Amino acid sequence: MTALAVTGLSKSFGGLQVTANVNLAVEPGERRLIIGPNGAGKTTLFNLITGEIAPDGGSVVLFGRDITRLASRNRAHLGLARTYQIITLFARDTILRNVTLALLGLSPLRWNPVIALHRQQHLVAAGRAALERVGLAHIADRPLAETSYGEKRRVEIAMALAQNPKVLLLDEPFAGLSIDERSDVRKLLVAIPRDVTIVMIEHDMDTALDLADRITLMHFGEVIVEGTRAEVVADPRTREVYLGE
Amino acid sequence: MSGHAVAIGMAVLALVAVPYATAEIYYVNIASQILLYAVFALGLSVLVGYAGLVSLGHAGLFGVASYAVAYLLAAGHGHAVAIVAGLAIALIVTAGFAALSLRATGISFIMITLALGEILWGLAYRWISVTNGDNGINVATRPAPFGISLASARGFYGATLIVFLIAVAAVAIFVRSPFGAALRGTRDQPRRMTALGYHVWMIRFWAFMFSGFLTSVAGILFVYYNQFISPQAVALAASAEALLMVISGGAGTLLGPIVGAALVVIIKNVASAYVERWNFLLGAIFVAIVVFMPEGLVPGVVRLARTAWRTVRRSKLATPSPLAGPKP
Numbered sequence: 001m002t003a004l005a006v007t008g009l010s011k012s013f014g015g016l017q018v019t020a021n022v023n024l025a026v027e028p029g030e031r032r033l034i035i036g037p038n039g040a041g042k043t044t045l046f047n048l049i050t051g052e053i054a055p056d057g058g059s060v061v062l063f064g065r066d067i068t069r070l071a072s073r074n075r076a077h078l079g080l081a082r083t084y085q086i087i088t089l090f091a092r093d094t095i096l097r098n099v100t101l102a103l104l105g106l107s108p109l110r111w112n113p114v115i116a117l118h119r120q121q122h123l124v125a126a127g128r129a130a131l132e133r134v135g136l137a138h139i140a141d142r143p144l145a146e147t148s149y150g151e152k153r154r155v156e157i158a159m160a161l162a163q164n165p166k167v168l169l170l171d172e173p174f175a176g177l178s179i180d181e182r183s184d185v186r187k188l189l190v191a192i193p194r195d196v197t198i199v200m201i202e203h204d205m206d207t208a209l210d211l212a213d214r215i216t217l218m219h220f221g222e223v224i225v226e227g228t229r230a231e232v233v234a235d236p237r238t239r240e241v242y243l244g245e
Numbered sequence: 246m247s248g249h250a251v252a253i254g255m256a257v258l259a260l261v262a263v264p265y266a267t268a269e270i271y272y273v274n275i276a277s278q279i280l281l282y283a284v285f286a287l288g289l290s291v292l293v294g295y296a297g298l299v300s301l302g303h304a305g306l307f308g309v310a311s312y313a314v315a316y317l318l319a320a321g322h323g324h325a326v327a328i329v330a331g332l333a334i335a336l337i338v339t340a341g342f343a344a345l346s347l348r349a350t351g352i353s354f355i356m357i358t359l360a361l362g363e364i365l366w367g368l369a370y371r372w373i374s375v376t377n378g379d380n381g382i383n384v385a386t387r388p389a390p391f392g393i394s395l396a397s398a399r400g401f402y403g404a405t406l407i408v409f410l411i412a413v414a415a416v417a418i419f420v421r422s423p424f425g426a427a428l429r430g431t432r433d434q435p436r437r438m439t440a441l442g443y444h445v446w447m448i449r450f451w452a453f454m455f456s457g458f459l460t461s462v463a464g465i466l467f468v469y470y471n472q473f474i475s476p477q478a479v480a481l482a483a484s485a486e487a488l489l490m491v492i493s494g495g496a497g498t499l500l501g502p503i504v505g506a507a508l509v510v511i512i513k514n515v516a517s518a519y520v521e522r523w524n525f526l527l528g529a530i531f532v533a534i535v536v537f538m539p540e541g542l543v544p545g546v547v548r549l550a551r552t553a554w555r556t557v558r559r560s561k562l563a564t565p566s567p568l569a570g571p572k573p
Contacts, residue, residue, distance in 0.1 A: 073441075088436065106442050111424055113424040
């Protein structure tokens with residue numbers, strides 16, 4: 001069964017067609033890279049998949065279940081997690097609390113107004129374990145505002161991973177990182193087991209290309225080329241989009 | 246026992262001692278007012294501080310509870326019926342308030358709550374068959390729970406103190422709970438919260454209900470304290486005053502709204518005895534707070550104390566004391 005199947009997805013903002021009849025079929029365990037120039041509609045596609053915006057047409061199917069009309073929050077409960085291109089974290093809280101909030105989001109405990117959250121040992125332990133995975137366990141109790149940009153990027157990924165997603169959407173996980181930080185995040189992504197399907201938007205081809213099984217090239221809201229690494233790199237249309245020839 | 250627990254114990258003891266510390270009924274009544282407004286401010290702070298939703302219509306909810314109790318008592322019902330039904334009515338109105346105003350956030354949310362508050366004020370003023378219009382409703386007696394009369398100032402203070410302590414404990418527990426953490430999450434990153442699987446609207450709705458519940462409890466204390474209710478208590482000025490309590494003391498802290506309530510009540514009652522233009526004094530103090538401690542009195546004082554402590558420590562390290570200096 002296809003992990004994530006997007007069929008004929010379309011979205012316009014006024015007269016601007018940002019997503020035009022996009023088809024995408026990502027198999028379980030696959031690493032899919034989505035590339036394309038700025039304004040190609042990559043992030044909008046993510047927003048449509050997670051339900052943050054509603055499509056004008058088409059469908060999104062997650063492991064055989066049509067989620068096109070499902071509320072965004074319920075998609076998280078079905079195993080869809082994402083990170084953001086622009087860091088979207090809880091700046092006033094500690095790193096651990098950020099990850100705990102991610103864990104709590106899928107727990108029925110989130111409605112409980114009586115118990116003390118910091119005493120929920122299983123949540124705290126799971127939060128620390130998630131931070132261990134991204135190499136931040138040693139600064140778990142540091143306020144998020146006092147962490148570096150690279151650390152924040154890893155917190156983003158830790159929060160998504162903490163939710164044990166089936167499909168993980170990564171929106172430019174390498175954006176704004178130094179070379180060292182890139183290699184850290186890269187190792188981290190390589191270590192994610194294959195029971196997680198990953199769709200990743202990335203500009204940095206050098207770092208991202210060899211992570212991907214298949215690559216989708218988008219331009220002006222359309223899928224231009226799709227195929228293996230070699231196929232997409234060799235395709236003349238890739239050259240045309242990127243070099244304007 | 247930790248220093249924290251000792252401080253709380255001392256504060257509670259001090260509050261219990263108030264009626265015994267002064268022979269003047271006047272001061273006991275001031276203390277009762279502070280506590281009942283503190284419950285109101287705590288309720289409003291749940292929305293303003295923890296949900297990041299500023300309401301300018303909470304005096305409406307406060308007034309609905311007051312009016313409901315006064316009306317039911319005037320209609321001949323007992324205190325227990327009036328209080329329970331008053332709370333129920335106020336909660337139903339709160340649910341309506343929440344359902345309408347939570348369609349928006351930010352400025353639009355403020356404007357919707359303002360408009361709803363004004364509707365309730367208009368009803369209090371014009372629905373004369375129920376509210377007795379400008380003349381208000383008198384409440385003949387105070388209740389006597391478990392045979393203890395609350396007619397005296399000291400008796401009423403005791404009952405108010407118990408309600409106040411329960412309200413503080415409830416908010417303290419709420420803030421530390423998973424739901425409290427989720428609520429603060431919706432304040433800081435609603436979009437991320439949705440992506441994490443939270444029902445942002447529903448979280449805000451229940452926070453609004455909790456806020457409305459505390460506000461209604463304060464409204465019932467208010468109507469029994471004054472044994473009278475008139476449209477003035479529902480007016481926009483009353484909503485703004487409660488908001489000033491929350492913001493001046495420090496929204497999103499437990500102690501802030503209590504300190505803010507004390508500040509406003511003391512200036513209103515005590516300073517007005519000495520300063521004719523006490524409104525001017527109140528305004529000047531708020532301007533000073535906003536200029537020097539925009540985060541509110543409680544967090545502001547904590548910040549200043551920390552800075553002062555650091556400066557003292559640093560200067561001790563930098564300049565050796567004269568005794569330790571080199572001998573001539």
